[in-house]
Amino acid sequence: MxxxxxxxxxxxxxxxxxxxxxxxxxxxxxxxSWLTCYDYPTALLMDRAGVEMILVGDSLGMTMLGYPTxxxxxxxxxxxxxxxxxxxxxxxxxxxxxxxxxxxISKEEAIRNAGRFMSECGTDAVKLEGGVRMTSVVxxxxxxxxxxxxxxxxxxxxxxxxxxxxxxxxxAETAKRLIVDAEALEQVGAFAILLECIPxxxxxxxxxxxxxxxxxxxxxxxxxxxxxxxxxxIGMFERFTPKFVKRYANLSPILLEAFSQYHKEVKREKxxxxxxxxxxxxxxxxxxxxxxxx
Numbered sequence: 001m002x003x004x005x006x007x008x009x010x011x012x013x014x015x016x017x018x019x020x021x022x023x024x025x026x027x028x029x030x031x032x033s034w035l036t037c038y039d040y041p042t043a044l045l046m047d048r049a050g051v052e053m054i055l056v057g058d059s060l061g062m063t064m065l066g067y068p069t070x071x072x073x074x075x076x077x078x079x080x081x082x083x084x085x086x087x088x089x090x091x092x093x094x095x096x097x098x099x100x101x102x103x104x105i106s107k108e109e110a111i112r113n114a115g116r117f118m119s120e121c122g123t124d125a126v127k128l129e130g131g132v133r134m135t136s137v138v139x140x141x142x143x144x145x146x147x148x149x150x151x152x153x154x155x156x157x158x159x160x161x162x163x164x165x166x167x168x169x170x171x172a173e174t175a176k177r178l179i180v181d182a183e184a185l186e187q188v189g190a191f192a193i194l195l196e197c198i199p200x201x202x203x204x205x206x207x208x209x210x211x212x213x214x215x216x217x218x219x220x221x222x223x224x225x226x227x228x229x230x231x232x233x234i235g236m237f238e239r240f241t242p243k244f245v246k247r248y249a250n251l252s253p254i255l256l257e258a259f260s261q262y263h264k265e266v267k268r269e270k271x272x273x274x275x276x277x278x279x280x281x282x283x284x285x286x287x288x289x290x291x292x293x294x
Contacts, residue, residue, distance in 0.1 A: 197242075
């Protein structure tokens with residue numbers, strides 16, 4: 001094959017996903033694949049797979065740390081996990097999730113904490129929950145030069161106010177509030193919005209009424225891309241499974257079998273075997289015995 005022909009068969013080099021690229025994908029109706037991630041090896045695989053966006057979500061409080069809610073997660077915890085992800089990623093657009101009370105106290109503290117994601121972790125943007133009531137915070141962070149994604153619908157940090165972890169906007173009045181929230185976030189400079197657990201017709205209406213990208217988590221198809229919690233899609237979170245989840249793998253029984261088999265082999269002294277040992281160079285054992293002989 002000639003060099004020219006060979007070059008024509010090579011895949012184009014992947015480029016880092018940026019906000020202009022996300023807008024370009026929206027314009028061309030190219031849906032964005034988006035997953036949560038909390039660790040270096042998983043981030044490597046997602047990036048290699050071509051996933052365009054990665055969210056280091058405060059959901060790690062439940063999926064990785066075993067808390068009953070996301071509320072105990074701190075900024076320092078988020079910085080640790082987010083840094084692990086960004087060290088692995090070359091291409092995907094990485095978003096740091098602002099944890100509970102990291103942006104609600106004051107605009108100054110919100111800017112400071114958002115800045116930590118950018119300066120200490122190297123994220124591409126931050127995400128925070130809330131619509132109209134958080135517009136002043138979104139505007140302040142955006143004016144500081146930090147891209148902000150809004151998040152409305154089921155917002156886990158305020159789940160107690162919402163009556164628990166359930167779909168939002170299922171009646172006309174609450175649906176209208178979500179539309180107002182989305183439009184308000186766009187007006188104050190949010191570069192995109194995540195809709196969580198919103199009826200598909202409401203999500204479609206929001207998508208039609210705002211110009212910025214709108215992504216869905218359990219909010220139907222008429223959006224610019226889909227987010228899923230990675231532990232849900234691979235069967236590694238057993239406490240509950242949301243209705244909207246599609247399981248692409250079920251790793252829990254596979255890992256359980258591996259751990260159980262290891263346990264049995266150690267107990268029965270079937271592991272390790274000689275092929276798993278390190279050995280000394282020929283003659284060195286006899287030499288050692290002479291050296292330690294009483």
